[in-house]
Structure formats: structure tokens, C-alpha cells
Amino acid sequence: MPLSRTKNLQHKAYIPLSARENQYLMAKIPLTDELLAQYQGLIDQSSDRPYEKLYQYLADKFFAINDSLSLESTQFIANDKFARVRFSPEKFTAQTKQQVLFLYNPKYHTSRNTFFNGANRAKKITLIFLANGEDIRGQSAKFHQLVTKALTAFASKANIDLQQIRVSDHQHLTYDLFAKNKGIDGSQAHKFRAISDRYLADQYQLPAQTKALTYAVVEFPINRRVRALVSHDENPQERYNPLYNLIADAFISTAKNHNLNNGAVVANGLVPIVRSGEDENVVTAGELLMLGYNPQHTSCGYTCKWNSAKLVDSVQLIFVASEQDKTSHGYGKFVNNIEQALREFAQKLAVVSEQEEMMVRLHQHVGFQLG
Numbered sequence: 001m002p003l004s005r006t007k008n009l010q011h012k013a014y015i016p017l018s019a020r021e022n023q024y025l026m027a028k029i030p031l032t033d034e035l036l037a038q039y040q041g042l043i044d045q046s047s048d049r050p051y052e053k054l055y056q057y058l059a060d061k062f063f064a065i066n067d068s069l070s071l072e073s074t075q076f077i078a079n080d081k082f083a084r085v086r087f088s089p090e091k092f093t094a095q096t097k098q099q100v101l102f103l104y105n106p107k108y109h110t111s112r113n114t115f116f117n118g119a120n121r122a123k124k125i126t127l128i129f130l131a132n133g134e135d136i137r138g139q140s141a142k143f144h145q146l147v148t149k150a151l152t153a154f155a156s157k158a159n160i161d162l163q164q165i166r167v168s169d170h171q172h173l174t175y176d177l178f179a180k181n182k183g184i185d186g187s188q189a190h191k192f193r194a195i196s197d198r199y200l201a202d203q204y205q206l207p208a209q210t211k212a213l214t215y216a217v218v219e220f221p222i223n224r225r226v227r228a229l230v231s232h233d234e235n236p237q238e239r240y241n242p243l244y245n246l247i248a249d250a251f252i253s254t255a256k257n258h259n260l261n262n263g264a265v266v267a268n269g270l271v272p273i274v275r276s277g278e279d280e281n282v283v284t285a286g287e288l289l290m291l292g293y294n295p296q297h298t299s300c301g302y303t304c305k306w307n308s309a310k311l312v313d314s315v316q317l318i319f320v321a322s323e324q325d326k327t328s329h330g331y332g333k334f335v336n337n338i339e340q341a342l343r344e345f346a347q348k349l350a351v352v353s354e355q356e357e358m359m360v361r362l363h364q365h366v367g368f369q370l371g
Contacts, residue, residue: 011329013336016179017186020087021136022106022172025147027127027370029165031078036121038159051078052118058158059114062127065153066112069146073109073130075102078116080123082273082288085130087174098287099271106132127151137171140195141202144169151370162371169195174361177218177342178353193330195366210368213276213295214321214331215263216338219314219359220247226349233308240267241308244315247349251317252302254344258337261299262320264291267306272316276367291318298322317342335362 029035036043042054059076066074077083081100088103093113095101100115110132116122129147133139148167155162173190176182192214196206222243230242248265255263264282266272270289277292280300284290293300300320306312319341325334342358351358 010336011327011332012189012191013332013339014187014189015173016175016184017188018179018184019173019175019188022085022087022170022174023131023136023140023143024085024170025129025144026083026168026170027151027165029125029127029160031122031124032164035160049118051116051121055114055116055118058125061157062154063112065150065157069150071129071146071150072132073104073111075100075112075128075130076114076116077126077128078122079120081115083126083128084271085128085170087172096287098285102128102130104130106130106136107134127154137173140171141199141204144199145204148370155370163369165370166367167370168365168367171195171364172361174359177339177346177358177360178356181353190335191330191332192335192362192364194326195364197330206366207368210366211276213274213293213363213365214325214334215274215293215363216319216335217272217274217361217363218317218342219357220317221314221356222312223356225352227311229349236309238308240306240311244306244308247315248304250345250348254341254348255302255319257344258341260319260337260341261301262293262322264303264305264316264318266316266318267312269307269310269312270305272318274318274320274363276365293320295321295323298324
């Protein structure tokens with residue numbers, strides 16, 4: 001095979017044809033004193049739910065614009081809860097103290113909901129747009145443009161400064177690393193081009209100050225076979241330390257063998273949220289574990305967060321791409337390195353690939369101010 005052809009193949013990742021696609025856009029609008037001053041007539045401080053009319057008024061404006069643009073699945077959130085979206089064969093929406101979780105299949109499920117408590121002044125309004133259809137990734141630029149059109153119209157109707165609106169575009173591909181071992185045939189090739197490059201190919205240019213982040217989250221289940229790999233510590237507070245150390249050592253060593261130098265191991269029951277930031281930081285916020293990474297930094301190392309006294313159902317293994325992991329082709333080589341590292345990791349821990357799953361969720365995000 002010619003050398004150029006070989007190099008090109010290195011930049012293509014082949015993932016199962018059964019991989020599941022998600023895209024959603026999130027817009028955050030701070031509820032400033034200046035904005036609220038415009039709506040004093042809708043705020044009744046003598047009521048036990050003084051902000052009820054305001055939230056409903058804004059939600060009605062929001063949904064009317066969505067209807068005019070045929071946007072099927074949109075959510076209005078004004079309770080300061082963190083929104084998460086995942087693919088699911090069954091439609092389900094759940095709330096916890098800190099989160100609103102949307103589970104759905106873009107091909108079949110639509111939804112429209114409001115989430116607010118009129119008794120409280122929220123810090124911000126969060127607007128969620130869930131993609132629908134079959135070719136989610138192929139149609140992502142068109143969906144993005146339609147959403148920004150809706151947001152611009154909403155800002156005009158609600159008299160909100162566009163510069164106050166922070167927009168993030170989230171795209172996922174999720175699949176079982178061992179799908180082929182389970183008899184699932186077929187694969188699809190991806191170069192994992194940056195979102196900005198894909199959109200440019202569709203004649204749409206993102207704002208110059210757009211920030212991007214690419215990473216993968218892998219679910220490694222802790223079953224009876226895995227638990228039996230080590231002897232538990234006799235100290236109840238350190239009971240699962242040997243197990244988590246075994247997993248972390250195997251994961252980090254194989255990752256570094258494949259030049260993957262940014263990531264985390266999370267085994268404390270918290271939900272890891274990976275975000276771009278100027279500096280690397282780890283912040284525990286109730287149910288959430290906020291992991292900040294600067295893609296400009298090529299070797300942030302690995303963060304390990306676990307509770308030695310608690311057994312989790314699965315360990316979250318996280319790889320974060322730096323700018324160095326992006327080639328002129330995209331992030332395909334980065335994804336290939338992840339797969340190779342995970343297969344070596346699975347061998348070290350004797351994973352039974354025909355029976356056990358390792359779900360890989362590849363994330364590509366971009367964020368920018370609308371104005």
C-alpha cells in the first residue's frame with residue numbers, strides 16, 4: 001500500500017455502524033437586574049411565586065418562535081439545574097436536586113417542557129434544543145444555523161442583548177468498544193473533523209472567538225469478575241482502594257503508551273462534567289465533578305477521584321484531546337489511539353469482550369457568545 005494511503009488510513013477511525021448519534025445546543029442567559037427591570041410588571045413580590053408569570057411569559061415567547069421554525073424538541077429551564085442529554089431507546093426525563101437529564105432517541109422522540117420554580121429568582125435561563133431525525137451528524141450544521149436563528153429571534157422578542165447569550169453545541173457518538181465481538185457487523189469511517197471545519201464545508205462559519213473541546217468518556221462496569229481481581233482492604237474506609245488503584249494504573253499506563261496525556265479516572269458516584277477553561281481544575285459541586293481542561297496544554301496528566309469506601313457500578317475513564325491531538329484531517333488518529341489503549345487496558349483486566357460492554361462516548365463541543 002502506498003505510504004500516502006497508509007497515512008490517510010491512520011487518520012480515519014472505524015466505529016460500529018450501530019453507533020448512536022446525539023446533538024443538542026444549549027443557550028445560557030443570565031437573569032440580570034437590568035433584564036428583570038424590563039419585566040417589573042410580570043414580577044409580583046407580594047406573591048409566594050413572584051417570578052411565575054415572568055418565566056411563563058418568556059417560555060411562551062420561546063416556544064412560539066420554535067413553532068415558527070419547526071423546532072420539535074426544546075426545553076425552557078429556569079431553576080439553575082445542570083442539563084444533560086443522552087441517547088436512549090426509551091424517552092425519559094428525570095430531575096435530581098442539581099440536574100435535569102434528558103434521555104431520548106432523536107429518530108423517534110420529541111419533547112417540549114418547562115422547568116422552573118416561580119418562587120425563586122434563577123441566576124440564569126437555560127434553553128435546550130434537541131436535534132431530531134436520522135442523519136444527526138450530517139445535518140448538524142443546518143440544525144445549528146436554525147437554532148441560532150431561533151435564539152436571535154427570541155433575543156429580539158425578549159429584548160435581550162445577544163452578547164449576553166452563551167451558546168454551546170454538543171455532539172456525541174456512543175458505541176460499545178466490543179460491538180464486533182458480539183456479532184454486530186458493519187462499520188463507519190470518521191475523520192472526526194473539528195466542528196468548525198465541518199460547518200465551514202457546509203458554508204457556515206462559526207464566530208472567531210469559538211472555543212472547542214474534544215474528549216471521550218468510557219464506562220467500565222464493575223462486575224463480580226472485576227471485583228475478584230484483587231483482595232479488598234481490611235480497613236472499611238480503604239476497602240476498594242486496591243481495586244481502584246488496579247484500574248487506574250492499568251488505564252493510565254496504557255493511555256500514556258499511546259501518547260494520551262490528558263484525562264481522569266472517576267469512581268466516586270459523581271457525574272463528571274468536562275469543560276474548557278484557561279486553567280486545569282477539579283471542582284466538586286454536589287452531584288457533579290467539574291473537570292476543567294485547557295486544550296492548549298498538551299500534558300495535563302491524569303486526575304484520579306474515587307471514594308475508597310464506596311463501590312461504584314462503573315468507573316468513568318476520560319480522555320481529553322489537546323490541540324496537539326488535532327491533525328489537518330481531524331481527531332481520527334486521537335480516536336484510534338483511544339481504542340488501542342482501551343483494548344490493551346481490557347486485556348490487562350481480562351475483559352470478556354463477548355459478554356461485557358465498554359461504552360465509549362465521543363464528545364465534540366464548541367462554545368461562543370451569540371453577539
